[in-house]
Amino acid sequence: MESQSQIRVRYAETDQMGVAYHANYLVWCEVGRTEFIRQLGVSYAEMEAAGVRLAVADAHLRYRAAARYDDEITITTRLTEARSRMVSFAYRLTRNRPDGSHEVVAEATTDLVSIDGTNKPVAIPADLRRRLEAAVGSFP
């Protein structure tokens, strides 16, 4: 399974180099992750309301090309691993060219740990874990 989300680069996200500031890519990955979890049939907002939060423990980004103001970016998200207290996601961010082709602007991975309201590690609820395990995949 993979999810696809679209964002448009905001003026606020550019920097004086004339490109999207690199930290924003992590925000876009989170937009992709939210969508992926929604497609599992769980909203992340509901998960949090139930006392389970996913905190980023590790993030790795490789920047391939600049994203620019008003570019349409597609975030493709896959779940690469699902364990009792940790899940790993991989992301591919592509720029949609006017001619319909795509250019990879970045690839990223994040590991997230499941924590409770007091920031202690906690097992992912069984129902959610089953759905996560069934959705594991990876980029070819």
Next chain:
Amino acid sequence: MESQSQIRVRYAETDQMGVAYHANYLVWCEVGRTEFIRQLGVSYAEMEAAGVRLAVADAHLRYRAAARYDDEITITTRLTEARSRMVSFAYRLTRNRPDGSHEVVAEATTDLVSIDGTNKPVAIPADLRRRLEAAVGSFP
């Protein structure tokens, strides 16, 4: 009473116009407000822990000159009004020139309402309110 805070414009805060993106000025005002409240002898973090939060209800910014990457900005904060459930702050943001002079980059005002953990309006605790009332001032 007035407080003074210093920030340095971050690269992340610039946009492709080569200046600090305008929404960041609101963040800097909040840096000034945090410092003002700290100087009253209360930390905003403690206030929140006690269940009282100040939510911005109104904000007005007038931009006078561009702030640029690596500029040192001084945020001068004054409390212009303190009522039972609302406080108003005024801010003057100046750029520190290398020759020691200052240039006003923006002026702003914000009204904040006191709310509890469920976002309901609540009276500011008596002790804090007394300190706030004693600190009311305004820009000449």
Next chain:
Amino acid sequence: MESQSQIRVRYAETDQMGVAYHANYLVWCEVGRTEFIRQLGVSYAEMEAAGVRLAVADAHLRYRAAARYDDEITITTRLTEARSRMVSFAYRLTRNRPDGSHEVVAEATTDLVSIDGTNKPVAIPADLRRRLEAAVGSFP
């Protein structure tokens, strides 16, 4: 004329009060402004490439209700004034409820001045100004 843009509140945009941080509303207004200008048949990116930039000179926000993580927000944008070197926009931000109704979360206005690549005021190009003047409207 008015434009409508949709955004979904990002996790990155929340703060520890559990609501969208107030400075982000200015970013969302800019998303609305970009869309409004695009609907005029000009992209803001092209305008900048032609050497004309619109810098925010004044911003006023009134917050009516909290926007929360994953809320869908509609930004309705109108152009309230178009002069030789200045344009004014008004925004209404509404939260889309699951039942299809809307709640106003904020109203805002911004004044923007037209500047060239050296940050000097410059007249808005005649063609763009005609389109802007024809699009002036206001909220009832």
Next chain:
Amino acid sequence: MESQSQIRVRYAETDQMGVAYHANYLVWCEVGRTEFIRQLGVSYAEMEAAGVRLAVADAHLRYRAAARYDDEITITTRLTEARSRMVSFAYRLTRNRPDGSHEVVAEATTDLVSIDGTNKPVAIPADLRRRLEAAVGSFP
């Protein structure tokens, strides 16, 4: 050589989990990098004015502990490699406890490539490169 920078976690930087949002750590690393380059006797602002920019090509962050609102964070920055068109930095972010001790909140590395005004790779100017090479070090 290493540089040390201090920041205080801003309210704007928190998220609804009650901790600093993870993408902000990349911004803080950039604050550290700016300071490191300044201590070499070059300001990054001057470097950019001379047409050389350092674009982030790779970033890796490992989050060790939560940083919270109003925490004082020290960013220790080292330059781990300096080549003709690429430099690598390592960062250690620590939270300053009231008792004077420190807790590591994150460690990170970034690779940056030297590009010109048209985003083409370009050799780092000889003078700067000599200073960079002399400053290479690493965390024990």
